[in-house]
Amino acid sequence: MTPDSAMPDATGHFGQFGGRFVPEALIAAIDELTAAFHATQRDPEFRAELQRLLRDYTGRPSPLTDVPKFGEHAGGARVLLKREDLNHTGSHKINNVLGQALLTQRIGKKRVIAETGAGQHGVATATAAALMGLECMVYMGEEDTRRQALNVVRMQLLGATVVPVRTGSRTLKDAINEAMRDWVTNVETTNYVFGTVAGPHPFPLMVREYQRVIGDEAREQVLERVGRLPDAVAACVGGGSNAIGIFTAFVADPGVRLVGFEAGGEGLDSGRHAATITGGAPGVLHGARSYLLQDEHGQTIESHSISAGLDYPGVGPEHSYLHDLGRAEYRAITDAQAMEAFLLLCRTEGIIPAIESAHALAGALDLGRELGPDGLILVNLSGRGDKDVETASTYFGLAQP
């Protein structure tokens, strides 16, 4: 079924999902943000400034790369990578952050806060803050500050304060809690630059609109290069921003399968995973109704993934909507599958992907085998793997020459 293109509705709902489940104290700020977002979407000057930054600062459009040697392992299908890893700061996160940072200037706030998991959203926010002269504080689970230590230093170099969060699972979920507490307290001076298509309205809408450039470019690039639309579009899904970013341009093309790959961790049966749609149930977390990992009492279950950026027990409401509608499919990829695909791309194509993105690559290997040699698969390579070198080194037992 084709989703209603008017989604979300005026109150931020995608069917039964989305909405605003936040303390009243935040409503004034998110109302202000919603109004400013809609105004700037119609403002040619704002749009031009964002376009300019995306081109001259981020380096857009990002290239589309044919990866035939990798494709040999994917049943011989033709695999095309949308190279968000080549963006300034190394991932798709910068697309959204530049939009939200410009919006912050528009509403006259001087301080931004952000949550981060892999550190890519934190680095992107710290980067935009440096560029635009904003004070920046990034909340990051203590566990993630350890496994993405390189990105902690990058944020510090850029002038941001990184706050390690020691509550709960000490990962992304708890970083969001702490950032929300900061926002409730400092909302008069502070804007929350949210990193994915989750959270209360308007974030799922706003982040989608700032990320849809990925799919808008890719659709044109694929048509130009191949002369037809892809059979399938693959992306990893943490909160879901890179996936929505590449899916949106294809949602109205019924022949294009949209496939989101969630973090299966040690396997769905192990209970140690972050496969929110595949293994969860609808509920409310971090301001929206969506699928989430929860126990029978409605307590959030801690997620597990080798990839910090996917290690989140929630997911954006639009993904829940697309799932229930049957317009997009969601599958789980284990740590082991992701790491195998990670190494395969390194060795076959000379590209070190982010471990998050390696989940989409592993998914593409399966899709390719299903589609066969005539298949055409577009993969969102959402980020590069520099930040993951230490994790990979430990995983593969490297660094002892």
Place this chain on the structure above:
Amino acid sequence: MTALSDALDKARAEGRAALIGYLPVGFPSVDTSIDAMRALVDGGVDVVEVGVPYSDPVMDGPTIQAAAEPAVRAGVCIADALRAVRAVAQAGAAAVIMSYWNPIDRYGVERFAADLREAAGSGAITPDLIPDEAGAWLAAADAQALDRIFLVAPSSSDARIAAAAAASRGFVYAASTMGVTGARTSLGGAAEALVNRVRAVAPDAPVCVGLGVSNGEQAADVGAFADGVIVGSALVRCLLDSPDAAGVAAVRHLSAELSAGVRRS
């Protein structure tokens, strides 16, 4: 009329603000937390807010988080909160549940309302449920004649204050300072200004003030302009400092001090 409305009316008839005490069920254990709630009633609170511990309490500061975390890990749930509600009602005070939305959503909104009424509870406070999203809860609460209490904040527009007051039954919860829960040494003038703004749009709605009150003097100050004074973190602190019978005694003592406070304003 719920026991909550009766308690607020009775306090008003005595020319004072009502005293409302919050404790999360399940810290340090379910039984001890229920003992502490009884001690609250002994000390003189009119209403007990029975907190449901939640894994992601974005409105709570470090004190309440520190009590909620072990309770969540121990598997404390709405059934335990309902047991506490029943104990409070038997001890002679009004009981309301304070819960983030997902535990109630998961329990089932209609089942929650039916079981809360059955436990002699008066209603619920829902800190992350705004009236805009509360359709199912409003219907379920109406069906069981339960109170539902929504929050207003200093940042709320007059239109939103009016909507919150219209959706609320029992009282309107004025979250007086911007920020998360936690005892504060100074409350400032924001609380009184907010109460006045609620009164301007909803003259008949009782307005109770929470976030920050920690001693009898502050209770007296707030009681001078609000219909009720809500105390949370300072009570939780008693049990964090001493998670045993001594903590329960400290709760009783603080409750008595606060109770004297609302009686001298």
